[in-house]
Amino acid sequence: MLQVKNMSFSVPDKQILNNITFSVEQGKFVGIIGPNGSGKSTMLKIIYRYLKQTSGLVTLYEKDIGHFPQKKLAQELAVVSQETPVLFDFTVKDLVMMGRTPYKKWLAADNPQDFAIVEESMMLANVLHLESRTFSQLSGGEKKRVMLARALAQQANILILDEPTNHLDIEHQYQLMDLVKDLPITIVAALHDLNLAAGYCDILLVMKDGALYMEGTPEQVLTEETLKEVFHMQAGVSKNPFTKKLHLFFYTNY
Numbered sequence: 001m002l003q004v005k006n007m008s009f010s011v012p013d014k015q016i017l018n019n020i021t022f023s024v025e026q027g028k029f030v031g032i033i034g035p036n037g038s039g040k041s042t043m044l045k046i047i048y049r050y051l052k053q054t055s056g057l058v059t060l061y062e063k064d065i066g067h068f069p070q071k072k073l074a075q076e077l078a079v080v081s082q083e084t085p086v087l088f089d090f091t092v093k094d095l096v097m098m099g100r101t102p103y104k105k106w107l108a109a110d111n112p113q114d115f116a117i118v119e120e121s122m123m124l125a126n127v128l129h130l131e132s133r134t135f136s137q138l139s140g141g142e143k144k145r146v147m148l149a150r151a152l153a154q155q156a157n158i159l160i161l162d163e164p165t166n167h168l169d170i171e172h173q174y175q176l177m178d179l180v181k182d183l184p185i186t187i188v189a190a191l192h193d194l195n196l197a198a199g200y201c202d203i204l205l206v207m208k209d210g211a212l213y214m215e216g217t218p219e220q221v222l223t224e225e226t227l228k229e230v231f232h233m234q235a236g237v238s239k240n241p242f243t244k245k246l247h248l249f250f251y252t253n254y
């Protein structure tokens, strides 16, 4: 459904992304992994049209995303980005209601269906108890969950997550991953925690120096060789005895 074809991105004096091609199948949970600065966020920003690629193409349902009207794109694609927006004076409930904007006519009032969707999204993201608080009063992890609730309220077919577990405590990390894994939509997420990536993703894209180094299932990708080559880490690859998912143990030889 989503395709990236020969995508490159440069700024003066620096090539940030180099000829990236991949496609994402509907309903899959695709993880993007790679060291700091390897280009994960830049690639996501181009996919959600915050940045424009220097060359190449991003298509959704075989149509150039550049040609989607803003509202239509927002109905298809919801984003939880790394940056927290400056939205001091809004309450959590108002912010999550903003997720309904792509479905509204100019100046249309919120209807009962919008309120129901907003409430359910807040419940799923575990922020219902915060609904009357203003955004600036929240902790980093609470803000992250509110932005997730807003994205859920958008009811898009693709959810793009840039480091979604950043700022979250261990319980909320797993809660978020369980929640998004169970959604009947496509997920594309940049992740630093390789064990979370291994446990939840169907497909992993490995970025290195602005290029797509490898793609495949967690078992195909998360090998001792790749971890050494891409992350410069010694690792043992095993299985989580409880979930039976791939599990990595890291160590250094310094």
Ligand SMILES: Nc1ncnc2c1ncn2[C@@H]1O[C@H](COP(=O)(O)OP(=O)(O)OP(=O)(O)O)[C@@H](O)[C@H]1O
Residues within 6 Å of the ligand: 011, 014, 016, 034, 035, 036, 037, 038, 039, 040, 041, 042, 043
């Ligand atoms: N506007 C810009 N001008 C110059 N360099 C940039 C610009 N935007 C990004 N970069 C550089 O491009 C590289 C890729 O950045 P990007 O944020 O995509 O990496 P990332 O893989 O998401 O990193 P992290 O894991 O640290 O979040 C980095 O070296 C970054 O410093």
